Amino acid sequence: MSDAQRSEPDSTADLLQIQDLHVRIGGSHILQGVSFAVPGSGVTALLGRNGAGKTTTLRAVLGLVPRTGTVVFDGEDVSGRRPYEIVRRGIGYAPEDRGVFGGLTVAENLRLAERDPSPRYDLVYELFPELRTRAKQAAGTLSGGQQQMVAIGRALLNDNRMLLVDEPTKGLAPKIVTEVAEVLERAAATVPILLVEQNLALVRRLTDRAVLIAEGRVAYTGTLSDDPERLQELLGVSRV
Amino acid sequence: MSTLVLLTLTGLGLGALYFLIASGLSLIFGLADVLNFAHGLFLGVGAYATWWAATYAPFGVAVAVGVLAGTILAVAVELALIRPLYARPIQQVLVTVGLSAAGVALLQAGWGADPLTFTKPGWTATTTRVLGAAVPNDRFLLIGAAVAVFAALLLFLRRTRYGLIVRAGVEDRAMVTALGIDVRKAFTVVFAIGGAAAALAGALAATYFGSITPGLGGSLLIFAFIVVVIGGMGSLTGCALAAVLVGLVQQFANYYAAAGVGEASVVLLLAVVLLVRPGGLTGRTAT
Numbered sequence: 001m002s003d004a005q006r007s008e009p010d011s012t013a014d015l016l017q018i019q020d021l022h023v024r025i026g027g028s029h030i031l032q033g034v035s036f037a038v039p040g041s042g043v044t045a046l047l048g049r050n051g052a053g054k055t056t057t058l059r060a061v062l063g064l065v066p067r068t069g070t071v072v073f074d075g076e077d078v079s080g081r082r083p084y085e086i087v088r089r090g091i092g093y094a095p096e097d098r099g100v101f102g103g104l105t106v107a108e109n110l111r112l113a114e115r116d117p118s119p120r121y122d123l124v125y126e127l128f129p130e131l132r133t134r135a136k137q138a139a140g141t142l143s144g145g146q147q148q149m150v151a152i153g154r155a156l157l158n159d160n161r162m163l164l165v166d167e168p169t170k171g172l173a174p175k176i177v178t179e180v181a182e183v184l185e186r187a188a189a190t191v192p193i194l195l196v197e198q199n200l201a202l203v204r205r206l207t208d209r210a211v212l213i214a215e216g217r218v219a220y221t222g223t224l225s226d227d228p229e230r231l232q233e234l235l236g237v238s239r240v
Numbered sequence: 241m242s243t244l245v246l247l248t249l250t251g252l253g254l255g256a257l258y259f260l261i262a263s264g265l266s267l268i269f270g271l272a273d274v275l276n277f278a279h280g281l282f283l284g285v286g287a288y289a290t291w292w293a294a295t296y297a298p299f300g301v302a303v304a305v306g307v308l309a310g311t312i313l314a315v316a317v318e319l320a321l322i323r324p325l326y327a328r329p330i331q332q333v334l335v336t337v338g339l340s341a342a343g344v345a346l347l348q349a350g351w352g353a354d355p356l357t358f359t360k361p362g363w364t365a366t367t368t369r370v371l372g373a374a375v376p377n378d379r380f381l382l383i384g385a386a387v388a389v390f391a392a393l394l395l396f397l398r399r400t401r402y403g404l405i406v407r408a409g410v411e412d413r414a415m416v417t418a419l420g421i422d423v424r425k426a427f428t429v430v431f432a433i434g435g436a437a438a439a440l441a442g443a444l445a446a447t448y449f450g451s452i453t454p455g456l457g458g459s460l461l462i463f464a465f466i467v468v469v470i471g472g473m474g475s476l477t478g479c480a481l482a483a484v485l486v487g488l489v490q491q492f493a494n495y496y497a498a499a500g501v502g503e504a505s506v507v508l509l510l511a512v513v514l515l516v517r518p519g520g521l522t523g524r525t526a527t
Contacts, residue, residue, distance in 0.1 A: 064414055087420035099415040101408045112408050113419045154419065 015040035015162055015192055016061070021069035023053075023060050030056045031067070032216040038162070043184070043193045043207035045224070047200075047235060052213045054196040055096050058164045061194075062086055062093060074161065088115065092155030096166040096196070100147045102140025106131055109139050113154035124153040127183050145176035152180070156187060163193045169202060181205060200235075242373035247491050249370065253379035253448065255487025256386030260441035261464035262471065262479050263393060264434020270410040270474020272427045273329065277336040278317055279438055279464070280457025281343035286310035286439025287452045288347060291358055299361035306443040307436050314435020318428050326424075340458065347454035355451035364447055378447050385444055389437055390480055397476065402429050410474045463490075466506055470513045472520025481521055485509070 014037035023031040031053050038044045048054050060067040063083040071079050071086075078086045087093065101109055110124065110131070125132045128149040134142065139150055148168055155163050168184065169177040181202050184193065188206065197203050203210070204224060212220035212234050219234050220227075261283060268276050290306030297305070321339065325332045364378040397403035405426045409416045416423045438457075445460065446452045467486050471478030486506050494502030513520065 062418055064418060082422075083414075083417040084420050084422045087418060093418045095415065095418065099412060099418065101411045101415070103411055104404070104408060108404055108407075112404050112416070112421070115420050158420075 013039055015074055016194065017070075017072040018057075018061065019070040019072070021057065021060050021067055021071070023056050023065050023067045025056075025065060030216055031060060033069070034060075034213065034216070034218055036211045036218050036221055038192060038194050039209075041192050042209065043188045043195050045203045045207055045210040046194060046196045046213065047203070047210050047231075048213035048219075049235060053216045054213055055166055057213065058093070058095075058166055058194070058196060061164065062091065090159070090161035092158060092160035092163045092191075094148075094151040094155045094163070094165045094168060096170065098144075098147045098151040100139045100142070100150050102138065104139055105136050106139055106142070106150055107135040109150050110153060110157060113157050115158045119157045120159070121157070124156055127156070127186070128153055145172050145179075148172065148176070148180060152183060152187075160191055163187065163191055165193055166196045167198060168195075169197065169199050177202065241371060243495075245371045245373040246375055247495055248488065249373075249375050249379045249383075251488035251491035252484060253382040253487070254491060255483040255485070256382040257441050257445055257448065257460065258463050258467045258486055259386045259480055259483035260389060260437045260444070261460055262467040262483055263389065263476060264430070264437045265464055266468045266471060266474055266476065266479045267393075267406065267410075267430045268427075268434050269468065271406055271413070271423075271430050272322075272326070273413075274322060275333055275336070276322075276434070277333065277461070278339040278343065279336075279434065280461035281340050282310045282314050282435045282438035283442040283445070283457035283460065284343065284347055284452075284454060285313050286442030287446045287456055288351060288442075289439070290443035290446060291356055291452055294358070294361075303440065303443045307439045310439020310442065311432050311436040314431045314438075315428060317435075318431035322431070323424065323427070326427075344454045344458065351454070353454060355453045357451050358446040358449075360447055360450060378444075382444050382448060385440060386480075386483075389440065390476070393433070393476055396433075402426055406430060463506065466510050470510055470520055472522040475520070475522040478520055478522035 016038040018037070019035050021031050021034040022029070034053070034057055046054050046057060056065060059065045061071055063081065063086055069079070070077060073086065073089055073091070076089070078089065101112070104112070130146060131149055131153055134146065139147060142150065152165070152168065155165070165184065168180050172180065177199065184195070185206060187193065195203070195206065208223045208225055210222070210224050211218060212231065214234055220230065224231065261279065265276060265279050268274050286306040286309060289309035290302045293302035293305035317339065321335050322332060325335060360378060364381050367374040367376050368380070397407055405416060405421055405423065409423050409426055413423055441460070442457065445456060463486060467479060467482045470486065471482035486509065489505050489509055490502035493505040494500070
């Protein structure tokens, strides 16, 4: 495992660097020294089996879970910062369960996320026209796909320098999965994305660069096409 | 008929008092997960400050002084005592319980344990005839104040940026933080609102009971907590409904059964609501 960790890319071009990240929650040691770097462009996939610690890694980057280790964003050590301060450095987060406020309307969900003086509603409404037509609908009454649009829309509203997107296609119909993939592809052209995703076909479409986590440690860093057999073994799937 | 009208309006007046206390408690619990046992102290300080100011100034000004005192105290308590303990809920409860006890003792040391007479101001000392019943006007003052505060809070929650943050924070505080918002500022805001409303309740309770004691806040706080639980922790509308329900049940049971049955009925009501709807009358939403 440690062999893989040493094959990190050159850190000078990396926008996000994570060093020796540990997370302990309720007596269980979920992350056991995770280290990897995310370059300043394109999509980096964060892979692993269920319970490997992918979601916890994203939450630990933002400081949403108690953690030790170092998180450097754009050359600045943000390890001691509070979550809202880290986010304000320019990180958009679309969490696993979408984190949509069900009691708030779609428009209110977006308004809450506004950080920039001129939020990019034109972009969000162009990508997701439904968010405009359903502006006054309570977000809790939306379908899963529509809620995902709200979650991604919130992340795209500000001029972020990086997006953390956690399983955006979980539980969505195939047609919506394609739509989400298209949006991510388009977003990735302008902003780097750290993407947690189980749908490997989708990951392949977006990137070849992956970090694989197994049992709270980084088990592989590199390209998806590099060593398919090892990936297959680590992910526990029949075809990668 | 006139008894019915009098009981209803008195029950609503009592409910109004409960609402003023419970609304702040509910928002504070809903957003910050703080069980604020010091809330009765905000009420007590509001009542004593109003009583003190009423000897120098007209009633309206005295109430404003009381509300200001309660607000300042609430903000100070949040910043100095609650904020350092957000990750430690048990210590937080202990601090608010201790503060409440210490505050009551301080009020007692300053003004004595005996009730201080509060002279009902002009209009509230008289009665109005409603459907044959002579209803003391302080009931209308209480109901009017509670309705105004309810409307103002709904406007705050629905129309302002901080209101939006509070509503979102009641649902999912961590996600609000993950959007780059310093949710702790909203904690201070809800403490200020809660302190102001509780202090207003103190001033109005002084008018309603005609006297104040250091323990006034503590006895009302118990019913306010029941209202918060029945209403669904964190919900303002649920809080209003529960306050009306508790006030009416208490009045009617005390009159038609026996004195003291009202209080017992409220606890019974709480038990029934918890059995039938464990989440309270409404779900977990701020409005």
